[in-house]
Amino acid sequence: MNGLSVLLKKLIRSGAGRKRFVAAVIGLSVAMVLILAAVQIQSDYNELLFGKNNKDSIANFLVVNKVLTDKNIGATSLSQEEITDLKNQPFVESVGLLTPSRFKASIQSASDRFPFYTDIAFESVPDEFLDITSKDWHWDEGQQFVPIIVPGMFLDFYNFQFSFSQNLPQLTREVVKMIGFKVNMYTRDGVISFPGRVVGFSDRVSSLLVPQQFMNWANTKAAGTGQNINPSRVIIQTKDPGNPALTEYLKSKNLAADADKTRFSRYRRVVDVIVNISWGTGASMLFFALLIFTMFIQLTVTSCKEEIRLLLQLGASPKQLRKFLFWQFLPVNYLVCLLTLGIIQVLQVVLHEMLAKQNISIPFTISTNVFFAALAVLLLISGTIFLSIKRYTQHNPADTNIRKFYNKYLL
Amino acid sequence: MVIECDHIVPVPLKDRLLNRSSNIWNVRFSCAQGELIKIKAPSGTGKTTFIHFLYSIRNDYEGVIRFDDTDIAGYNGNRLAQIRQYKLSIIFQDLRLFPNLTARENIELKRILQPAVKNKESVEEMAELLGIQHILDQKAGICSYGEQQRVAIIRALMQPFTWLIMDEPFSHLDSENTKKAAGLILRECKERNAGLIMTDLENDNWFPYNRQLLL
Structure with a gap:
């Protein structure tokens, strides 16, 4: 100083x-x-x-649908306004529509040595919402082979429950991907069959998924162009599934999401x-x-x-x-x-x-x-x-x- | 620095002062660099008021005071401080020392308020010359008036200046001490080629004045 x-x-x-x-x-x-x-x-x-x-990648994608109550049975589709409103929320990065199949379908084994048959329904989502990158995941009109994505938990369900009760062998993901089967599609003009195979397992969407192009084609083929119905479920991408504003919003609109993912809120x-x-x-x-x-x-x-x-x-x-x-x-x-x-x-x-x-x-x-x-x-x-x-x-x-x-x- | 007073009159004393003749009030005069000026002023004629006008402590006057052609009424705080640090030094009639600082600290404060032009030894030398060396480390508040006056004189000589303004600087000193103090002041003014303005009640010959003005 x-x-x-x-x-x-x-x-x-x-x-x-x-x-x-x-x-x-x-x-x-x-x-x-x-x-x-x-x-x-x-x-x-x-x-x-x-x-x-x-980092928890599945946490950033939520599948959203209406809460099913006694009053809205049969009317759970989301209107265009509801989807636009959802898109405009600050906590929503992007919204993808889940397109349901509007035709009856089944899969069955391609050979009789390992017989199985089951009725199923498909859904499709835009590719950017998928957590799978497989070179087989595409479909063009005229292509015979149909790739399918299966929820990971389906296989878990099979391996750790079903296989024991039916005395069947456990199957790894790699083995399942090698099994070819027949996909049957029931249209007004009769049954169309395609060879199909599982190309990946998703933890994000709990549906059997086919490529969007196939779904568009098949829906038109089976049910015609005129009936373009609104989707019942959408997938949203968000930075923070724990954001209380998101939970608030879903609640106020009477929508439900995978509850576990919003636990952070x-x-x-x-x-x-x-x-x-x-x-x-x-x-x-x-x-x-x-x-x-x-x-x-x-x-x-x-x-x-x-x-x-x-x-x-x-x-x-x-x-x-x-x-x-x-x-x-x-x-x-x-x-x-x-x-x-x-x-x-x-x-x-x-x-x-x-x-x-x-x-x-x-x-x-x-x-x-x-x-x-x-x-x-x-x-x-x-x-x-x-x-x-x-x-x-x-x-x-x-x-x-x-x-x-x-x-x-x-x- | 040239000091110029152009028809200045203190507002509170205006009526009384305009009725008498004066070399200072309501006339125009200027003081050239290096002049030694004595202002003789009977009591109550505004001697201290004039000093305070020059030093910008008061400005309740009509007319204009200029330093080198600049009206001093326009100075702001920092410009004023610059003038007081480098151009104008003052010995107040009421001394204005800090009573809680020692005599030495009072002097030191002024020495280092701006970049120092005097060293510490010159403080000792001046104190010895004026006979107050023994009270340098005493609180200024308990020094006698005579001692305080000499401290105030030394303090005023610590800074660079072109004008030294003194308001009855020797009022508490005997003639022996006054002589010593005046000698010191003159020496310091010559060293700086500075002028001085001194006010007093009576005539005196302490300095070889160039001019004597009547207030």
């Missing part, structure tokens, strides 16, 4: 409001902890939702409440702390009115004094900031350890957002200090004000 600051410090003492100052600093620290904690919690939660470690609501309380309390505490700080500066300046007046008369510039005062009040805030960051880091480590025991992984170090938030708060404090010093040194009865006074009342 230079000699002038030492002398100014002797003159402009802040002893009068020491307690207020301490109160302001404590308030500021608590406010800072709350605000930064809110930022950190939010960032941890985002990490859980979107972080690579916790409950936790999310709790986290949101905690974050908001922390934010709100922190922000209001910050406001009051800044208010006390401002009052403290005012008190200091007022109690040293005479000294400041004489300093100005001796030639100290207002700039010099403001700079001195600014550095009197600011450093403690840097200290508070560093201390708070330390506290948040310790809390994060504790939380990390606690959650690791439950196999939930959050980062060990605090998020960079916390540093940005701390910087923002620090800037806010600096700005407030700067402005209040400027304001109160201007209101000081320095020479310029005597000038104003005479100009106003006497001249």
Whole structure:
């Protein structure tokens, strides 16, 4: 510290409001902890939702249909307006229509050595909603072979239940993909058969899927073009299936989605409440702390009115004094900031350890957002200090004000 | 720096002062760089008021005061500070020391308020010359008026200036000490090629004045 600051410090003492100052600093620290904690919690939660470690690809696609009740039996199709409305929601990335087959179909084994037969129905979805990439997954008019995608859980059901009860062999996915069978389609003009094979297993849509082109062709062939009925189910892509707004929306429209995938929304609501309380309390505490700080500066300046007046008369510039005062009040805030960051880091480590025991992984170090938030708060404090010093040194009865006074009342 | 006063009259004393003749009030005069000027002023004629006008502590006057052709009424706080740090030094009649700082700290404050032109040794030298070396580390508030006045004189000599304005600077000093102080002041003014304006109640010969004005 230079000699002038030492002398100014002797003159402009802040002893009068020491307690207020301490109160302001404590308030500021608590406010800072709350605000930064809110930022950190939010960032941890985002990490859980979107972080690579916790990525859950099926969670981002939801199959949505109307809730079936006594009243809407037979009328569960979604109207064009309902689909458009769904598309327009901010939490919906894209919507794909699930097209049901409008014809009777069955599959049966191609050879008699391993006989089976079952009636089935197909659905199709646009390719971008599928989690399967298979070179066989395409169909053009005139093509005989029909590729089929089967829900993964169908095979699980067969392998772990059905095969035991019927004394049948268990089948791996690879084996199933090698079994060829006959797909029969019953149209007004008779039965059309195609060779078919399973080309993939999907965990996303629980239907037997055929390519969209085949479905379009087959529906037209079997039921004619005129009856283009609305779909009963759609698949939506969303960034965050745990978004409470999505759950709210589905509920209000009497729609249902795979409930398991929206399970996050409950936790999310709790986290949101905690974050908001922390934010709100922190922000209001910050406001009051800044208010006390401002009052403290005012008190200091007022109690040293005479000294400041004489300093100005001796030639100290207002700039010099403001700079001195600014550095009197600011450093403690840097200290508070560093201390708070330390506290948040310790809390994060504790939380990390606690959650690791439950196999939930959050980062060990605090998020960079916390540093940005701390910087923002620090800037806010600096700005407030700067402005209040400027304001109160201007209101000081320095020479310029005597000038104003005479100009106003006497001249 | 040329100081020019153009028909200045203090507003509160206007009626009374316009009835008497004066070399300063309501006339135009200027002070050239380096002039030694004595202003003799009977009590109640606005001596301190005039000093405060020059130093921009008050501006309840009519007329214009110019430093190098610039109206000083237009100075803002920072410009004023610059003038007070580099151009204009003052010894107040009421001394205006910080009572809670020691004599040495009072002087030191002025020495380092701007980049220093005097070193610490010159403080010692001046204090010794004026006989106040022994009270340098005493709080200014408990020093006698005579001692305080000498501290104020040394303080005023710590900064660069082109004009030294003094308002009855020797009022609490005996003639022996006055002589020493005047010698020191003159030496410092010559060193800076600076002028001085001194006000007093009576005639005196402490400085080789170029001009004597009656307030």
